[in-house]
Amino acid sequence: MSPQEARRLKTAxxxxxxxxALAVRDGLANVTTEAIAREAGISTRTFFNYYPYKEAALMGPPPDYPADAAEAFxxxxxxxxxxxxxxxxxxxxxxxxxxxxxGHLLRLSETDAKLEALRNSAMLARRAQMRNLLHRxxxxxxxxxxxxxxxxxxxATNAATKDWVSGERPDFIAAAHENLTMIVAAAELLGKSQPA
Known part of the structure; x- marks a missing residue:
């Protein structure tokens, strides 16, 4: 990541x-892009250089897989x-x-349809990225x-995220590793018959 990309990510x-923070404190419906910009210490114009609307800002920058780790995979x-x-x-x-x-973001998305749709869209995008990596x-x-x-x-990673933010699984990485290994066990269930 170049210094310019790192600065952009930090601002995003x-x-x-x-x-x-504002959505948790004031309720998402009461948050404006101007208020977010003020809270972040930037101009409204700068806000729109990063995000088209407040819900997109809540979602943050797209969490693509790290390029070097993806190439190593x-x-x-x-x-x-x-x-x-x-x-x-x-x-x-x-x-x-x-x-x-x-955790706040997950809870907010449960009560806001637009935010939930953005979360679902982000997961579909990540699935498409994973599909591309697997094809390669x-x-x-x-x-x-x-x-x-x-x-x-x-x-598997989504379930690990939910367990981690809820406090059910304190080690995020270990939860994800365990869930990934469960994919094999889950597939094996398809070949088992139910005892009478």
Whole structure:
């Protein structure tokens, strides 16, 4: 990441933090883009250079997979689950200091349809990114298997996020690793018959 990209990310995160804090304190309906800009110590014009509206600011910058970790995953020659765990750890480690803010964001999205739609859209985008990484790592694989695996990976990390912010699982990375290994166990359930 270049110094300019790092500065942009820092400002985008500062705006997100201000937006979430105001939404928690005043209620999302009462928050304006002007108030967010004021809280973040920037001009309204600068706000719009980063986000088109307040809900987008609450969501923050798109959490793409780190480029270097993504390339290492694609080039990896180890077991897929091990290389995937390294990628997910690199991805999630960036959010370890944001537990409270992510928790607020999840709770706010439960009561705001626009924010919930943005969260769902972000998850679909991340699933598409994962699908692309898997296609590049496993060229020639059945696209249906790739699609199913990508969806399972996103579900596993999403469940780990919810458990972490709720306090049920204090170690975010360990929760994600455990959930990823459960994908295999979940698939094995399909071949089991129910005892009478």
């Amino acid at each position: 995160k500062k705006i997100q933090s201000a937006a979430v 694609i080039a990896g020659r180890g077991r897929l689950i091990d290389d995937l765990s390294c990628l997910i750890e690199a991805h999630l480690s960036r959010f370890l200091g944001e537990r409270e803010m992510i 790592r496993l060229p020639g694989s059945d696209p249906r298997l790739i699609e199913i695996l990508a969806a399972a990976i996103i579900a």
